[in-house]
Amino acid sequence: xxxxxxxxxxxxxxxxxxxxxxxxxxxxxxxxxxxxxxxxxxxxxxxxxxxxxxxxxxxxxxxxxxxxxxxxxxxxxxxxxxxxxxxxxxxxxxxxxxxxxxxxxxxxxxxxxxxxxxxxxxxxxxxxxxxxxxxxxxxxxxxxxxxxxxxxxxxxxxxxxxxxxxxxxxxxxxxxxxxxxxxxxxxxxxxxxxxxxxxxxxxxxxxxxxxxxxxxxxxxxxxxxxxxxxxxxxxxxxxxxxxxxxxxxxxxxxxxxxxxxxxxxxxxxxxxxxxxxxxxxxxxxxxxxxxxxxxxxxxxxxxxxxxxxxxxxxxxxxxxxxxxxxxxxxxxxxxxxxxxxxxxxxxxxxxxxxxxxxxxxxxxxxxxxxxxxxxxxxxxxxxxxxxxxxxxxxxxxxxxxxxxxxxxxxxxxxxxx
Ligand code: EPU
Numbered sequence: 001x002x003x004x005x006x007x008x009x010x011x012x013x014x015x016x017x018x019x020x021x022x023x024x025x026x027x028x029x030x031x032x033x034x035x036x037x038x039x040x041x042x043x044x045x046x047x048x049x050x051x052x053x054x055x056x057x058x059x060x061x062x063x064x065x066x067x068x069x070x071x072x073x074x075x076x077x078x079x080x081x082x083x084x085x086x087x088x089x090x091x092x093x094x095x096x097x098x099x100x101x102x103x104x105x106x107x108x109x110x111x112x113x114x115x116x117x118x119x120x121x122x123x124x125x126x127x128x129x130x131x132x133x134x135x136x137x138x139x140x141x142x143x144x145x146x147x148x149x150x151x152x153x154x155x156x157x158x159x160x161x162x163x164x165x166x167x168x169x170x171x172x173x174x175x176x177x178x179x180x181x182x183x184x185x186x187x188x189x190x191x192x193x194x195x196x197x198x199x200x201x202x203x204x205x206x207x208x209x210x211x212x213x214x215x216x217x218x219x220x221x222x223x224x225x226x227x228x229x230x231x232x233x234x235x236x237x238x239x240x241x242x243x244x245x246x247x248x249x250x251x252x253x254x255x256x257x258x259x260x261x262x263x264x265x266x267x268x269x270x271x272x273x274x275x276x277x278x279x280x281x282x283x284x285x286x287x288x289x290x291x292x293x294x295x296x297x298x299x300x301x302x303x304x305x306x307x308x309x310x311x312x313x314x315x316x317x318x319x320x321x322x323x324x325x326x327x328x329x330x331x332x333x334x335x336x337x338x339x340x341x342x343x344x345x346x347x348x349x350x351x352x353x354x355x356x357x358x359x360x361x362x363x364x365x366x367x368x369x370x371x372x373x374x375x376x377x378x379x380x381x382x383x384x385x386x387x388x389x390x391x392x393x394x395x396x397x398x399x400x401x402x403x404x405x406x407x408x409x410x411x412x413x414x415x416x417x
Contacts, residue, residue, distance in 0.1 A: 002398040003240040006225045007033035007389035008058065008218035011294075012180035014082030015157040016187045016218065017041045017062065020050070021089035022165055023191055024065045025213030032058050032218060033389040036382065037080050044076045044083060070098035074131065078103045080386070081154070084112065087133055088158035091124055092165050095140035101131055105358035105383075108319030114155035118146045122162060122170070143168025143207060151176045151287040156203070157184055163205040164193040172203040178288040179248045183219045190214040220268075222248040223294045223360070224388060229253070229272045230295070231367045231395075233261040234302035236274035239398060246270055251291040255281060255299065259306055280308035280345065285316050296341075297323045297364035303343040304332045305371065312341045323361030326354040330368050330376070351376040356383045363388060370400055 008031035018041065020027050032038060034057065042052050042060070048071045051063040069090045077083040081104025090097035104110065112133070116126045121144035124135040141162050148155060156176040161184070163170035175181065177199050185198030191211040197203040225244040232239035233256050246253070246265040253263045253270065260275035280303070285293040293316035303310040304327065314320050321336045328334055329352045333344035351374030356362025362384035369376035378384075381404065384391055392404045 001238045001240075003242055004228055004394050004398055006220045006228070006241060006243045007031070007035075009033070009180060009183070009221040009223075010035055010037055010387045011082075011153070011178075011223070012183040013038055013218045014041060014080075015085045015161065015180065015184045016216070017045070018082070018085035018089045019161045019164075019184060019188060020062045021045070021064045021067055021086065022093050022161065022188075023211045023213060025211070026061055026063045027191070027213050028055070028059060028061050028215040030059045030215065030217040031220070032060055033221065034058070035385060035387055035389050037082060037386045040076055040080050041082060044072050044086070047071070047073045047076065069094040069096060072099055074100040078131075080104060081110075084115065084133075084154060085158055085161060087115065087119070087135060088161035091119060091122075091135045091137070091141055092162040095137045097133070097135040099133055101128070101133060105360075106319075106322070107317035107358070110317075112154070114148050114150065114152045115158050118144075118148075118155055118159040118172075119162065121146050122159070122166060141166035143170040143205075145171040145173065147173040148175065153178050153181065156181055160185060160188070160195065160198070160203060160205055163207060164188050164195065165209070165211060166205075166207040168207055170205040170207065172205070173201065175201060175203045176287060177201070179219060179222060179245070187214075187216045190216050219248075220244050223292065225249055225270070226252040226292070226295045227298050227363050227367070227388070228394075229256060229263070229270065230298040230302045231370060232272040233259065233274045233278070234305060234367050235370050236276060237398070238271070238273045240269055240271045242269045244268060244270055251289060252295055255283060255291065259303070278303075278306040278346070280306040280310040282311050282313070284313040287316070293317060293320065294360050296320060297360045298367055300324070300334060300341055300343055301327060301332075301364040301368040301371070304334075304345050304347050304349055304368070306343070306345045308345065310343045310345065312343070314339045314341065320361075322357035323364050326357060326361070326365045327368055329354055330365070330372060332368070348372070350374060353377045353379070356380045359383055359387045363391070366391070366395075370395070
């Protein structure tokens with residue numbers, strides 16, 4: 001029995017950091033995770049003229065008053081996906097933007113056509129040439145009614161950010177509903193924006209003239225929380241996971257109960273107790289409130305323990321399966337057909353040298369390593385540290401025997417503090 005504290009949500013903190021570019025004032029961001037995607041984002045903004053101070057371990061003051069548009073460093077921007085929120089923020093404040101094409105985990109094709117469609121609807125002329133996305137406009141962003149063809153977190157946030165200070169009222173239809181959409185809207189509203197409907201299919205953004213500073217606390221990371229929940233069930237452990245919003249975890253909780261684990265919910269915590277024999281299940285990843293794609297690899301690792309054939313249908317990305325080869329090196333019986341992962345269990349995993357193929361694939365092999373006897377060596381852990389705050393320290397606190405031997409410079413930048 002142990003307990004662990006969940007950090008702030010990477011995927012909420014990223015759009016909020018870039019949305020600070022809209023604001024000519026000081027902003028204090030609390031409950032920030034200490035992860036390399038955030039360090040890199042601060043480095044990008046610093047390079048553009050922002051003043052960023054670390055007030056304590058999880059609190060930063062951000063002042064983007066003097067930011068120079070179209071000046072972000074290509075080599076930094078391409079390292080992470082969240083940097084594309086700079087497009088909406090620069091377009092919103094300056095009526096123009098030039099940002100390198102974003103990077104992020106390799107899941108096959110990750111188009112940005114819906115972002116572009118939204119910016120164009122708002123009067124932007126968009127060019128993607130020479131590795132950059134460039135937006136220009138005659139008189140700045142204009143309000144628009146936009147219908148997204150797919151549920152997209154990134155494009156919903158980018159248009160919401162761009163529209164916060166645009167003239168008129170913008171409607172986003174078929175908007176993504178993830179908790180980080182609501183968090184970013186709440187942040188912008190705390191700065192004086194007028195956004196309603198975030199978390200539903202239609203978001204209405206009434207543009208305001210100017211935003212002001214505020215103090216804002218980022219929501220807890222539902223994927224970090226979910227990863228600890230799954231790790232507890234996978235190892236038949238008993239773990240209390242603190243600083244969570246249980247509602248955000250419902251799809252994960254439901255699956256854990258289905259396989260035989262016990263999940264007790266508190267106001268801001270969940271307690272997961274694993275079971276000796278795990279039942280098989282099937283999972284389909286879906287936009288929120290469905291089961292998150294960012295929890296798929298962790299579920300695969302855990303289901304190696306379940307009796308019978310479980311399967312996971314990945315409906316968001318066409319190629320989020322590179323981690324499978326690593327789990328099979330550890331003795332798992334997993335095959336992929338199309339977008340479906342079949343996991344044959346129960347199977348006793350065994351230690352092997354493996355790599356973190358991407359952020360969530362990396363945490364999946366870490367969970368697998370906790371499940372098996374012997375010593376597992378995981379390389380490329382810089383990919384895990386993009387999104388998990390002090391993962392080794394937190395797992396050690398839960399009784400894991402885990403050491404960080406060395407880690408490549410995560411994003412090639414100095415620490416943002
Ligand atoms: N899509 C398009 N066109 C677009 C945008 C998206 O076809 O213009 C498609 C994508 O190819 C994908 C689907 O729509 O099939 C969903 O993409 P979405 O835009 O929602 O994803 P994202 O903004 O690129 C964010 C997170 C991901 C997370 C997804 C889905 C950040 C920085 N990234 O990515 O997080 O998987 O939403 O929830 O917030 C992670 O944290 O490990 C991670 C990969």
